[in-house]
Amino acid sequence: MQTNKTINETIKIFHGPQHPGITGNMSVELDLAGETIQRAKTHVGYLHRGFEKLVERRTVIQAFTIVCRICVPEPDINEQNFAAAVEDLAGIEISERAAAIRTMVLEMARIGALMLWMGGQASSVGLDIVPQWCIADRDLILDLFEELTGGRVYHMYIFPGGVRRELPEGFLEKLSNLCDHLEKRMERYDKIFFENATFQKRAIGVGIVDKNEVIPNGYSGQVLRGCGFKHDVRKDTPYLLYDRLDFEIPVRNEGDVYARALVRREEIRQSIGLLRQLVLIIPDTTGEIMQKIPKHRKFKLPKKETWVKLESGRGEMGYYMAGDGSEKIRRMQVRGPSLIHAYALLERLLVGSELADVAMIMNSLGICPPEIER
Template structure:
């Protein structure tokens, strides 16, 4: 922290107009001192279908407003009109990049409210699928951070390696993007023959990638210049804004759902979440690189420790006539972006009464990003968004 404190850039915010109590800003655009710029929805530096309405003064941002709604498909409403098994195939679409966390949370909610215990073998396979999902997501995010500063090579490496993990997903589940592998009651199948060896081959390449990306990106002078001390997230904001996952860990908060609220078989695995304290773009990216290393290690541990075979499905009611007694629950897991939760309410019928997703981006991409961007340079907007891991589908479910 001390090492970088001189580098942390603090703009002179006194020259910006004061915000009103309701968050609005009296900016006289006719004065020609301020300009409104839209970053997105069609912009290479925006993480998905969202846009930022930026009011800038010179190069500096005076006010930022997040706009979502370009992707709204009303999933939570649709699920209320569908049976539980139909809702399952709908909810996974809420996050395209990492759908397995939706599969797990939805299935776990249904199982908990129905009183179903899942066999141990299924829990190991679920953990494997979740870690594979995290791995392929991190292979996009980690080099993607370099891409925001013009370093495109790492992304090409990441795309190749991600494809290797998608190949493993394809042979395990039949699907590359949407897997529908973790279903209510268990999982859909055991590991194919030779899966572990093929996975190990892919993991070895990812080990090499971590070494290479460190040399290419983390030791790169331009990348450091653009990210060290930029986008500083004050640790006091972690609870104030509800920041979770790697963003909180980069600010010194050791928060990881897998450790704090162990689910599946995570209590049988040996690892420590990586934390840092500098809390800038570089550090958040560094935490994600260490998450990548941890995930590779966890997949190896899971494959080594899991039973060779076993029952993978619990007895469930007929899925077309599955009624769940009145109740409510909240289930969470750790996604690549932090705490990912589902709140489900049932009313005794064949349909869920309410399913509400709590995605990390709901906080990171709206209230936090809007505050963090004030005073930032417009050239750093993309880096900040990627460093926060924003994902719009979680906002407009």
């Protein structure tokens, strides 16, 4: 009888990879005692496409077409990181106008990604109307992307040397109208989601991150800002046009799921504000949108290494790149925030929490598996 008892003390279940409450294709192996999690272990490998190896066999311009696929909700951060690394190695300086347009694209992508997050977070607590609204509002951003770049999801617009096309006629006006629309919608989202009693009851006090771990372990994005640390790559080491723009870093002290949600809500507002400033700045910017770059086969990177990073919608995203004097990239490594959040952080946070909260906690960390297994 004693043996039976020990066997039945914990039950092992797999949360994912096929599960509506998981962000992308990964799984968490859970040891449960009743409803409480005793041990959690992250597993990846369901989505390994070998980007880093594929890049090694291709020329710079061929590799460029691959990198945006690393993240579906927000592909432009990868294009910008790739372009910034190549420009740093090859010594290309982009014009003010190209930098301004890139900043605009990145902010549009950030709002799109945060809208998708809002949908995921709301459906993880059972508020099923919010994802439908979010997807509809995100589609308006995608419409603008389609007009600007020709693509809705993958844009391939931020190219080493600048951006690929000039803004279409009347684009900034449409962007300004979209900002008005989104600002109005945010008030409705406050009522239906952020101030919703269901969400508050579920999220407040759940998934609290230990503040002492945050800086040494390299947590970033909303996890960092939700714990009271006022850091954002856009402010700390400004890139593109961010040093000329006026925005605040939203901070909360609680460190729980709700704090991270409120930080994200404020970030959407800040991004709308940034877009409004850019609408005014862009017409006055000067310079060619695209610098002269070498022809495809003659685009060679010197034997140098570099590391670039930026603030994505989920946290700090960095690229390491090494050239070897040939037209191919010797090594490119992608370091997204998810690698650390899904292992070092998620495995700790889940211990002691309830099975029903797993999806909510995962969503609040913004984990994106394609970044983990590049």
